[in-house]
Amino acid sequence: MTEEGSWKQLFCHGDHMSEAYWGLEQNLKTTPLYKVHNDNRAKLVPFAGYYLPIQYENGIIAEHNHTRNSVSIFDVSHMGQIKISGPMIYDAMEKILPISFSKIAPGQIKYTQFLNNEGKIIDDLMICRTFEEDHVWLVVNADCTPKDLDHLYNNLNKTYKIELIEDRALIALQGPNSSNILKTFFQEIDDMPFMTADWFNYNNEKFFISRCGYTGEDGFEISIKDRYAEKFINELLQCEGVKLAGLGARNSLRMEAGLCLYGNDISSSVSPIEAGLKWSIPKERIENGGFIGHEPIKKDLENGVERKLVGIKPLGKLPAREGTQIFDKNEKTIGEITSGGYSPSLQTPIAMGYINSDILKSECEVLLNVRGNLIPAEITSLPFVEHKYFRGNK
Amino acid sequence: MAEIYFTKDHEWIKVEDNIGVVGITAYASEQLGDIVFVELPEEGITAEIGKDIAVVESVKAASEVYSPVSGTIIKSNEDLNSTPEIVNEDPVGKGWFYEIEISNNDELSGLMSEEEYQKHIGD
Numbered sequence: 001m002t003e004e005g006s007w008k009q010l011f012c013h014g015d016h017m018s019e020a021y022w023g024l025e026q027n028l029k030t031t032p033l034y035k036v037h038n039d040n041r042a043k044l045v046p047f048a049g050y051y052l053p054i055q056y057e058n059g060i061i062a063e064h065n066h067t068r069n070s071v072s073i074f075d076v077s078h079m080g081q082i083k084i085s086g087p088m089i090y091d092a093m094e095k096i097l098p099i100s101f102s103k104i105a106p107g108q109i110k111y112t113q114f115l116n117n118e119g120k121i122i123d124d125l126m127i128c129r130t131f132e133e134d135h136v137w138l139v140v141n142a143d144c145t146p147k148d149l150d151h152l153y154n155n156l157n158k159t160y161k162i163e164l165i166e167d168r169a170l171i172a173l174q175g176p177n178s179s180n181i182l183k184t185f186f187q188e189i190d191d192m193p194f195m196t197a198d199w200f201n202y203n204n205e206k207f208f209i210s211r212c213g214y215t216g217e218d219g220f221e222i223s224i225k226d227r228y229a230e231k232f233i234n235e236l237l238q239c240e241g242v243k244l245a246g247l248g249a250r251n252s253l254r255m256e257a258g259l260c261l262y263g264n265d266i267s268s269s270v271s272p273i274e275a276g277l278k279w280s281i282p283k284e285r286i287e288n289g290g291f292i293g294h295e296p297i298k299k300d301l302e303n304g305v306e307r308k309l310v311g312i313k314p315l316g317k318l319p320a321r322e323g324t325q326i327f328d329k330n331e332k333t334i335g336e337i338t339s340g341g342y343s344p345s346l347q348t349p350i351a352m353g354y355i356n357s358d359i360l361k362s363e364c365e366v367l368l369n370v371r372g373n374l375i376p377a378e379i380t381s382l383p384f385v386e387h388k389y390f391r392g393n394k
Numbered sequence: 395m396a397e398i399y400f401t402k403d404h405e406w407i408k409v410e411d412n413i414g415v416v417g418i419t420a421y422a423s424e425q426l427g428d429i430v431f432v433e434l435p436e437e438g439i440t441a442e443i444g445k446d447i448a449v450v451e452s453v454k455a456a457s458e459v460y461s462p463v464s465g466t467i468i469k470s471n472e473d474l475n476s477t478p479e480i481v482n483e484d485p486v487g488k489g490w491f492y493e494i495e496i497s498n499n500d501e502l503s504g505l506m507s508e509e510e511y512q513k514h515i516g517d
Contacts, residue, residue: 043427054427060453061428248427248454317431317475319451342430342453349431371433371449 031077032169032226036233040244048142050078053246060248064344067215067253068385071175072245073236079170080145081223084152085135086160093136096155097127098272098281098291104129109195109210111280113272114151119296121266121275123148126212128197137197137208139170139221141262155292168208169229173236174219174245174253176388181239182209182220189220193392205232211390214250216257216383218390255350256343258311258382264322265309265338265352273300274354276309276382305357311380312337312351312368318375319349320368326355327367327374334359334366343384350384351377398486399462399502400511406486407462412499414463417490418450418481421515426452429481434470435492441465443501448491450481459491463501469493 028051037044042053052075055063066072086092090101097112104110108129114122123144128137140148145164152162173182183190186200189209197210205228213219224232236242251261260266266275278301285291286298314320319342326335340351355366360379368375396410404422407414423429431451441447441461448459470492473480481489496502506514 054454059428064453252453318433319431319456321456342451344453373433 029078031075032229033075033077033171033233036230036244037075042244042246045247047247048078050142052078053244055246055248056244058243060246060252061344063243063245063249064252066243067175067217067245067249068345069176070241070243071173071177071181071219072243072249073233074172074174074245074247074250075169075233076172076221076250077169077229078142080138080140080142080148081165081168081170082138082140082145082148082152083135083163083165084138084156084160085163086156087134089134089136089160090129092156092160093127094285095291096152098285098294098297099127100282100285101129103282106131106133107196107198109197109212111195113266113277113280114148115272115291115293115297116268117293117296119271119293119300120268121262121270121272122151122268124260124262124266124277126210128210131198139210144262165223167226168223169226171222171224171229171233171236172213172215172219172250173222173242174213174215174217176218177241178217178219179390181236181242182222184239185235191392192390194218194389202232203228214257214259215253216259216385216387216389217253218388251339252341252344255339255341255352256345256383256385257387258352258384260309260352261339270354271297271300271305273297274305274307274309307335307354308357308360309338309352309382310355310360311382311384312340312353312366312377313380313384314340314349314351314368314370314375314377316375317349318370318373320351320370320375320377324351324353325369326353326377327369328359329365329367331367331374337368345385352382355379398508399505400508400514401460401462401505402514403460404515405459405462406511407494407502407505409496409499409502412496413468414465414494414496415490416459416462416492416494418459418485419511419515420485422457423482423485423489426450426454426457427482428453429478432474432478432481432491434472434474435467437467437469439467441467441494451478461494462505463494463496464498465494465496467492468495 125140200207208223320340324337335355337353343350396408433449443464446458447461
């Protein structure tokens, strides 16, 4: 038996392998929560240069469902936390990112993308306009961190200080009960709306807490000093209903939420317009430009794009994974799946992928070529499972 | 009395006379995690030793299953269509994949005993 697909490495790196072996052999980094993972019997796998849990004892489906119904902790310390400071920081960042600081209140977070000159996506990220006016705080994808830093160095002059924060862990607390749990530590977080962030103190440690996440649920991302991460996680785990969840559940949750994964659904050959991320670019930025990649993006919007990211529901039970070709009823290739798997919430297979735009106008039934079997599938809108973000007590 | 053999790729086969029942090992099912679909071979088709004959889909990934022996598929475990999770629950029992009429019993000598297999996964 052998595995196909992107999770290829998972099978052979079973937990019978000595932990030290893989760590040394592949020069993998560990996160400050490595001991917590081992204590909780995680199945650790190499991921983005780190040794991370794909799942814990209960398995992906149980962890997924627990997140949707209660609250889970995810170690996302591998992600890049970057602080950029300098004079007129907002003007400088607006030349690099298609966002408008005039429309971002202090304490607000925006989802955006670094674009190249061709208007394609170098990385997608979260940027926070902190309450301090001299810097911004970014969270970027682990794999992309080096090229993101290059991009920043190449496009910001030397008066700007670009710091990769390497002494802070990042923990995501996700699920409908996450606020109830976290407010026992930080009372004020209860009223924080989705996509805002602030600093908090607890036991003389400074926590940078953002109300956001990548599961479609209400939740928080908590940035804390490495030295304090293990202690804090163990305190969270003492709270009723809090469980750990791994990368496997994180992937099935974000797919159900229709959120793009860099390297799968978006890449340096995809424009944000193709990926359905137009909503993340303010109108006035498209009209007035002044950011890297503006011209091609504007053209994409004027002329339309040749392919678009859509939701795909394979009919039946067979999951269709990334790389699966999408056919029209005459078996002509009209697209490709970029993320696909099983949805524990819907108990059916789900997928995301690109389809030729002209097809989308007429057909909504297509065929998926899964190992030579032609599986009928429906094109749907995203997300598959409704988002439940906390928009504030209005 | 049925005898059980294993492959290095984590399939098992229980053999009685020239009929074998094939599945994946507990170790394999544990490594794969939650199994959500099994693509089984059709009855009557010919299996070749070492060639892919079935596919297991877990939440994580798709994995091919190779036939431990050559022969003709007599029966597939239809219970797996509605309840694929029994492969996780009882991999070497109710979670069997298919029954095969073995064309050449000599092929069995190339497979591992239970003890050899345990050593193989313990390495």
